[in-house]
Amino acid sequence: MQRQIELKNWLQKVYPQASFELAFAAADADFRRYFRAIFSDGHTVICMDAPPEKMSIEPYLKVQQIFNMVNVPQVLHVNREQGFIVLNDLGNTTFLTAMQHEQTEAAHKVLLLEAIDELIILQQNSRPDVLPEYNREVMLREINLFPEWFVAKELGKPLNFKQRQLWDQTVATLLPPLLAQPQVYVHRDFIVRNLMLAEGRPGVLDFQDALYGPISYDLVSLLRDAFIEWEEEFVLDLVVRYWEKARAAGLPVPEQFDDFYRWFEWMGVQRHLKVAGIFARLYYRDGKDKYRPEIPRFLNYLRRASRRYIDLAPLYALLVDLVGDEELETGYTF
Structure with a gap:
């Protein structure tokens, strides 16, 4: 007060x-x-x-x-x-609010394509040496929130020796390809809660933690959200649309879509591990319980992605050991 x-x-x-x-x-x-x-x-x-x-x-x-x-x-x-x-004042209607009001994939796709257009403009205007780099140190610090806060606090016991081996294998496999992606401006929280229905163009909020990093990161933030979830085919279609628009805009994405989708999914693994840890930390350290119920969504994202790639088998084995292999119930799903 x-x-x-x-x-x-x-x-x-x-x-x-x-x-x-x-x-x-x-x-x-x-x-x-x-x-x-x-x-x-x-x-x-x-x-x-x-x-x-x-x-x-x-x-x-x-x-x-x-x-x-x-x-x-x-x-x-x-x-x-x-x-x-x-x-x-950019108004009081976020994209998430609009999507919860108009619960159809067609309506959601219109908004998400608008968001993708803005993302491409942001990425086209990227320049090195303007923002701090999203480097290995930052990525490692972020994903270590998963064992530190989700495993140790939410699950109640730290990784044992076998689990730590699986975790170390995961980190060693995951980070090098992410760091090899072309770099652009990364908002780092380009989600539908941070996009506003504003006059003319979507309003973009909550950008203060921006870095210069992997090109697929913000697309993952947008399409693998914490508070709303879409079917796999719907997300795949939008990733294709982004990839087509990015190629047309001259952005450094692969010529083959399969290669870009792998970038997208692996980048998602890093972000999902980080967010699960952050949401647990918000509850156990800061007493904020708003985010904790969304952790199961990220565990589902993680299991689906790690199941699809043989190189991520250690992560899948770790997740099954920690939380099982059954899909967990989440909130808004379309």
């Missing part, structure tokens, strides 16, 4: 001639919260509250400038000392 009071006091200085009300708009998995300032004339802006003792707003401000080729929120006012940013 104190932060909200401080935000309101600052806004009154920024807009001294205007009256407004503050309404809660959204919260992120980290410490950021968003409020909508509603002015007496009906105009609205979005206010980010990022407590400076918890996090810096500088990465957000930096990437906002780099990603200006897509429809990111425009920065109107900044208070670096207090960790407040005023942004233009």
Whole structure:
């Protein structure tokens, strides 16, 4: 509440001639919260509250400038000392909300193709040495969240010797091909919860953790989502459409679709391991239970992918040993 009071006091200085009300708009998995300032004339802006003792707003401000080729929120006012940013309002309907309202594959495909078009624009404008590299150290740190938080905390016991051997084999097999993929700007959370139904073009949110890394990463984020899931054939069709559009745009994807689909699936394994660990950490360390029920979806993704590739057999064996080989029940599926 104190932060909200401080935000309101600052806004009154920024807009001294205007009256407004503050309404809660959204919260992120980290410490950021968003409020909508509603002015007496009906105009609205979005206010980010990022407590400076918890996090810096500088990465957000930096990437906002780099990603200006897509429809990111425009920065109107900044208070670096207090960790407040005023942004233009891209509305209150995410792609996920729209999809839950219109529950047909046809409607979902329209939105996902719009998202893919924006992703290709972002990737076309990528340049090296602008964002930090999504390197082996980062990937390894991310996937180690799986044994550290999902296995040790969610399942209640750390990997035994045999399981650790399977894990080490998985890491040694998985990471080199991912690091060999061509690199582009990677949003890192290009999901339907972070895309907005906005006027003209989709709004793109939550980009502050962007890196320069594997070209297939953001497509995996989009099509292997945490909160909504599509049938395999539907996803395959959209991966084909992305691949065709990417080739036409001159992006560095393989000439053969089968090769690109392998990139997509293997990149997915890295992301799914990371997210399962993050969602467990959010529950056990941070007391946030919103994400924990979605972990089974990622276990299903992982089992399906690791079953398909002989090189990933150690991972499949590990997953079966940890959680069995039966599909786990999840939420929204189409």
